[in-house]
Amino acid sequence: MAPRLLPRAAFIQSLRQSSYTIPVSPEFLASPSAKLVNPRGHVMNTDNIAQTFPASVVAELSDERALALFTSGFFGGFIFGFERFILRIGGYNLLPARYTGFEVPPDAVTIWQNVDVPDTYLLPVGSCLFGSFRMLAKHIAAVPSVEEPSYVDYAFGSDEFVFGGCHRFQINRLPVTEGEEPKIQIELQHLRCNPQKNQPSVAEYIERFHYVYAKTLFANGIQALLR
Structure with missing residues (x-):
């Protein structure tokens, strides 16, 4: 396992260059993951953080490896450290990842340490x-293309509780403009809801904190990808 000491410049650069918007893709909203988190179709809040790079930065990586690197930075980086600590000492009991429509496969594993x-x-x-x-889901394009992105979905919370949501880490290949280098886009798509009541989730009371936290978590993921 590679060390978690990541280049600081890439983190700062990502904070400056990543874009934050509210809409997410219709495909994500209609996905099986979204329906598991929000089975009653309640109102959802969304946002999307994205950063564009020359395709050459991942030329030596498979899409799975690129998504794994981003995942390791997102969940294993220093920004997520306090949340990891709270969850490990029992915080997960307040917000277990449990979905009534999802049966956990026998080969699934549980991770408690960031280095794992x-x-x-x-x-x-x-x-x-x-x-x-x-x-909840992953899709690796057999032949990476503009038409078929690769992604992985990580849900949080529970449809049995008043808070739930899902992160989608996605790699998009952008249409090539003549005379320009091919580009890729890394996205963190996010949705959250109150699965029990058709009203906004409790996270809407800390919207500004969510914006800063999401941007910094994304930057940790980009650090790991570009190291």
Whole structure:
């Protein structure tokens, strides 16, 4: 496992260059992961953080390896450290990753230490990180293209509680403009809701904190990807 000491310049650069918008893709909103988190179709809040790079930065990486690196930085980086600590000492009991429509496969694993989050491959579907984040789906394009992005979905909370949501880490290949270098886009798509009542989730009371936290978590993921 590679060390978690990541280049600081890449973190700062990502904070400056990543874009933050509210809409997410219709495909994510209509995905099986979104329906598991929000089975009653309640109102959802969303946001999307994205950063564009020359395709050459991942030329030597498979899409799975790139997503695994981003995952290791996101969940294993220093920004997530306090949340990891709270979850490990029992905080996960308040917000367990449990979904009534999802049966955990037998090969799923549970991760409690940041150094155990793999950066060379994605865990099996159903695997749980720190008790509160469960991988519900992953898709690796057989032939990476503009039409078929690769992604992995990590849900949090529970449809049996008043708070739940999902992160989608996605790699997009952008249409090539003549005379320009091919580009890729790394996205963190996010949705959250109150699965029990058709009203905004409690997270809307800390919207500004969420913006800063999401941007810094994304930057940790980009650090790991570019190291």
